[in-house]
Amino acid sequence: MNYLEATMILERSAMRPRCQPIWRKPSFVVAIAVLSASAASGQKSPDASKKGAVRVPIERRAGVTADASIRLGGAISSLRIIGWDRDSLVITGTVPMGWMFDGGIAKVESGPGRGAKYFVEAPTDGYVEGADLEVRMPARARFWAKSGSANIAVSGVTGGLDLNIVGGSVTVSSTPSPGPSNAPSKTNGTPVSRMPSSRG
DSSP states (O other), X not given: OOHHHHHHHXXXXXXXXXXXXXXXXXXHXXXXXXXXXXXXXXXXXXXXXXXXXXXXXXXXXXXXXXXXXXEEEESEEEEEEEEESSSEEEEEEXXXXXXXXXXXXXXXXXXSEEEEEEEEEOSSSOOSSOEEEEEEEXXXXXXXXXXSEEEEEEESOOSOEEEXXXXXXXXXXXXXXXXXXXXXXXXXXXXXXXXXXXXX
């Protein structure tokens, strides 16, 4: 090999594009970013608050006095309040999976409780369908509820009612005791439908 041939080989080598490692190529970096985004979106847990999503049952039972004070608040979509002739409180229903339903009876030294407080907590504010609950309590008990948009039905209750909602409906088919706590304004503008009591 003469001097001229050696010089031409070196020049061709210098002009040849160098091979980049695949992980440094811009196209490969873009592909990694796209795949990472797709994987992240695929790993998101389903929103349990969507309509028709998986729901879990809840049930709470406790002995209470006939004139107990019961409070319930939180992300509730449907609530049925039923007064009965038993000195006990029973709350049943369903909540979307991943939600919290908590609370209990106020502590007493002995005998049934005179007060109870429960709440429903959603993991996010953008829920579509909240808790679906039924509350059975002594007919003379006092009941307080607060939620966003909810459909509430009351029957058999002769104690006090205080229902605070910003939308939905309230239907009362019993005659709660008179007092400011039963004023329709307590529903924050939601009309109250009063139906004839089914109790003789």
